[in-house]
Amino acid sequence: MDNFSQCQQRLDRLPPSYLCPRRFTENLQVFPIRSISDVEFDAVNQSLTAVVEDHSGAVAELEVPFFSRSADAFSEFEKQLRDHGLLACFVSGHVQMSRGRLRIRPLAVIFQMGAEERIAASPWLGVSSSHADSGLRDTKNRSPIESSIQGFTTDLQTKTAETLLIGLQSQSPMPYHELAGSAERLGFARLPSTLKALGEELTLRSEQRNWKSNHAVQQFAQLIMLLRVME
Incomplete structure (x- = not known):
């Protein structure tokens, strides 16, 4: 969506949550934003909060619960x-209305670090960079197989971060086959x-009219778990 107001209007038109169909991606949205500020860790609720501003000047609340199994990624985020x-x-991230304000539980945030570099930060996966030289550090001291594994791992992390950003509904299957x-x-x-x-x-998504994302979400969750093991 283009801004928070559009999302709020859509959520206001929905029936109560107990009457809505249960889908993993029902309220998953992507927003272009201007900035993130007022970052605080709530020790009582064990969650990270921040204020997100979109390009129209509207604001939403960012909330990230802390889980010990992803402590390192949480700290990087x-x-x-x-x-x-x-x-x-x-x-x-997943959106909902809370006390009349839009709340986002983020899957990923993209930072424009320069003209040719973007960083994707996830509270589950940590940080990955799109810079052309990000995977070339220390390659002189690596064997060919080590360099190949490092390159593959970087590609996998980048593709996973991209999927978190755009959602499984919009992700092409070809990169995962490759x-x-x-x-x-x-x-x-x-x-x-x-x-x-x-x-x-x-691939089934484009072949089936009533495709459901449940199995894809399960496979993607398993992929994230394997990525954590690889780190």
């Missing part, structure tokens, strides 16, 4: 919000089957 909040340009082939060639055990299954589910 908080640091990016505090250090580069004015550079934030997109946010994706990543599955790369993972198999590199000798990964469980990763190829998960990537292949996710790619097949996304």
Whole structure:
């Protein structure tokens, strides 16, 4: 959506949540934004809060619950919000109305760091960069297989962050089929089957009129878990 007001109007027209169909992506939205400010950690509720402003000047509340299993990624995400909040340009996440105000539980925030570099920060995956040289550091001291694995891991993290931003409904299946082939060639055990299954589910989306995202969401959640294990 273009701004928070459009989203609020849509949410106001919906029936109560207990009457709405239950879908994983029902209230998943992507917004272009101007900035993120007032970043605070609420020790009582164990959550990170911030104020997000869109380009029309409307504001929404950002809320990120803390989970110990993703503590490192949570810390990286908080640091990016505090250090580069004015550079934030997109946010994706689940939205709801709370006390008359739009609340976003983010999946990812994109920061425009320069003309040729964007950073994706996720409270679950940490930070990944789109800079052309981001995967070239220290490659002189790596073996060819190490460099190949590092390059593959960077591509996988970038694609996962992109999917978190745009949502499974909009993600092309082709990159995941290609990543599955790369993972198999590199000798990964469980990763190829998960990537292949996710790619097949996304392919079914274009073939089935009443496609449901449940299985794709399960495969994507398993992929995120495997990524955490790889770190």
